[in-house]
Amino acid sequence: MLSKKQLFTRGMLDISPHMLSVIPFGIICGAIGVELGFHPYLVYAMSFIIFGGASQIVFLQLLSGGASSLVAVASVGIINSRHLLYGAVLSEYLEKLSFIKKLLISYVVVDQGFAESNKFFKKNRNEEFLHYHLIGTGCTMWVCWQIATLSGIVLGSFVPEELGLKFAIPLTFIAIVVQDLKKLDHVIVMITCGLSSLLFFDAPFKSYIIISPIIALFVAALLLRLKK
């Protein structure tokens, strides 16, 4: 049985390699916000209040492009609706927590943290303080995100644009799913999601980001039925 501190540290260690892509992306996010003409405090406030990488950039781009606040807010909600799926998966492991703890821990659930903690949870179901792993991944991500976006706001884009560091984001997610390429059913689900995301890329409010997972999960349900 691992202690709370050990689990927290393990969470930190499990997510830290992803900082290789998260930190440059955070710097870019901060710099873009200021470049688009928004007040530095507002750009930073987003990292604290929204705390959701891509959705922050989309929000500012929409507003600076003349979209209404309603459209910008709706887009953020739709882009981040994928967290509902993460929550559904995590709820099984967090159900013993008090309501207040659930409310607090929810704030730090992010893509990479969910991915790494979920992998850990599956292998260590019986640990008593499992949620400390999620706190470890989430807090690491939070601290790095705040520092990275702040650096981008203060120093501007000191990361040269020619480096194309935004490309690190798809790479970080490749690292997360690549081992599941060993399983044919997962490969089918991934390809379904990927192709759907390209097909529906122009759907309103960036809704491809939730439409394609729903289609892919539907295919997953069909595959499960076929397996029986």
Place this chain on the structure above:
Amino acid sequence: MTLTAIIFAGILTYLTRMTMIALINRDMLGDKIKAVLEYVPSAVFPAIIFPGIFINDFGNFIDMNDPKIFGALVAVIVGYFSKNIIATISAGLVSYWFLIFVVFN
């Protein structure tokens, strides 16, 4: 004005994070749904990966000889065999940079 919108966007985002964790308990999800939820990472992350590779900053499809496709393939191969996140990201970036700075320059 913008701050109000940020706060609403933040509340909405928080609700997406909190709803399923705080308001759902194990009995509400049947075994079938749980089995489908096993696929969530495979069903969600490609929606970030594919557009990140195949669609450029202007929302258009890239050419089939774009360096990103090569970089992504290298990342998949290195990731598959190394099982190492840093190696996967670095391999993808370095091979991408090699193409844009050395080969296509």
